[in-house]
Amino acid sequence: MDYRNTAAVIEVDEVPEQLSEPMTDSESLLLERIRQGDEGAFTQLVSGHLSSVVNLAYRMLGDRQEAEDLAQEAFLRLHRSLPSFRGDCRIKTWLYKVVSRLVIDHIRREQVRRRIFFFRKHEDDPDPVANFADPSASPSDQLLGQETRQKLFKAMEKLSGRQRAVFVLRHQEGLPLKEIAQVLHLKEGTVKAHLHRAVQCIRQEFTDQEEVTS
Amino acid sequence: MKRQATCNEKELVLFYYGELDAAGRQRLQSHLADCPACRSRLDALQRSLDHLSMPGVTLSEIEKTRLTAVITEKASQRAKPQRWLLGSAAAAVATLAISLMILPGNFARWTGQLPQSETEIGMLQDMELLQNIDLLENLDLLQDFERIG
Numbered sequence: 179m180d181y182r183n184t185a186a187v188i189e190v191d192e193v194p195e196q197l198s199e200p201m202t203d204s205e206s207l208l209l210e211r212i213r214q215g216d217e218g219a220f221t222q223l224v225s226g227h228l229s230s231v232v233n234l235a236y237r238m239l240g241d242r243q244e245a246e247d248l249a250q251e252a253f254l255r256l257h258r259s260l261p262s263f264r265g266d267c268r269i270k271t272w273l274y275k276v277v278s279r280l281v282i283d284h285i286r287r288e289q290v291r292r293r294i295f296f297f298r299k300h301e302d303d304p305d306p307v308a309n310f311a312d313p314s315a316s317p318s319d320q321l322l323g324q325e326t327r328q329k330l331f332k333a334m335e336k337l338s339g340r341q342r343a344v345f346v347l348r349h350q351e352g353l354p355l356k357e358i359a360q361v362l363h364l365k366e367g368t369v370k371a372h373l374h375r376a377v378q379c380i381r382q383e384f385t386d387q388e389e390v391t392s
Numbered sequence: 393m394k395r396q397a398t399c400n401e402k403e404l405v406l407f408y409y410g411e412l413d414a415a416g417r418q419r420l421q422s423h424l425a426d427c428p429a430c431r432s433r434l435d436a437l438q439r440s441l442d443h444l445s446m447p448g449v450t451l452s453e454i455e456k457t458r459l460t461a462v463i464t465e466k467a468s469q470r471a472k473p474q475r476w477l478l479g480s481a482a483a484a485v486a487t488l489a490i491s492l493m494i495l496p497g498n499f500a501r502w503t504g505q506l507p508q509s510e511t512e513i514g515m516l517q518d519m520e521l522l523q524n525i526d527l528l529e530n531l532d533l534l535q536d537f538e539r540i541g
């Protein structure tokens with residue numbers, strides 16, 4: 179049987195509207211306190227999610243400072259949209275959405291900017307990949323090894339924001355592709371294509387000698 | 393190793409991540425039984441992805457406290473104006489209009505001459521694109537965020 183024709187890979191299904199689990203009672207309570215002007219409650223929300231938000235952005239961007247700035251913006255947007263926040267997804271899912279969209283937006287602008295200033299690039303300009311050699315990396319990164327990190331981020335550099343977001347959300351955060359489709363507001367078939375492209379790119383970086391393309 | 397007409401790299405990736413439905417899984421498994429090429433590709437995929445952990449950052453308690461304080465402070469400053477983004481979008485429209493008018497002049501001042509080569513003209517177009525992207529995506533994000541909640 180030629181299952182290439184019947185494969186579920188190139189789906190054109192509708193973007194799923196409601197998939198993620200709804201907010202827990204304690205989350206609703208926390209949001210209610212914030213809506214009533216309880217600053218402590220907002221502080222609690224931020225400190226509870228700060229590390230994961232910064233890390234999510236860092237993994238997509240490879241730059242700690244940018245990741246922190248973007249995390250800030252994500253929390254501010256959450257705060258600002260609280261009045262209209264319906265609470266039909268977990269806070270974490272909401273933050274995934276905002277961070278991913280901010281990152282995608284940021285990368286798209288950076289890529290255009292780089293195209294504009296490409297001609298000015300000089301041999302003694304810092305290598306963008308070198309920026310990824312972040313001295314403030316976590317202890318687990320020391321295990322990862324400098325070379326691996328550089329290769330990984332070099333591969334990420336070649337990907338679009340959406341492709342990076344899909345890979346980080348699936349590979350690192352373990353989010354099912356259906357949910358990623360919802361988070362990024364993409365069709366599931368598109369998400370699958372992005373994941374495949376990201377995996378190809380990363381494997382190419384790691385195994386030059388191996389045949390990795392299809 | 394020879395590949396067959398039914399070999400599908402994309403499905404291997406989905407299989408690896410447990411993203412094939414029952415029928416797809418079964419199809420792939422019977423294909424794998426017959427196809428050494430795909431078996432070896434799946435094996436390679438596992439070797440490269442199994443232990444691949446994305447690098448991360450660790451925030452110290454001090455950094456966490458500082459950053460949380462900054463965010464809380466900014467949030468309380470921005471608390472009132474719900475219309476803030478709309479306002480800034482309107483401002484962006486105005487800025488865009490103005491900067492598009494003066495852009496070629498600016499560019500000429502940077503380089504000391506009028507853009508001549510294709511590269512330079514292309515860059516000017518990029519510049520406009522960039523500004524348009526900034527504007528459109530702010531609007532786009534604004535709509536998104538209103539939907540998300």
Ligand SMILES: [Zn+2]
Nearest residue numbers: 396399427430
């Ligand atoms: Zn095969």
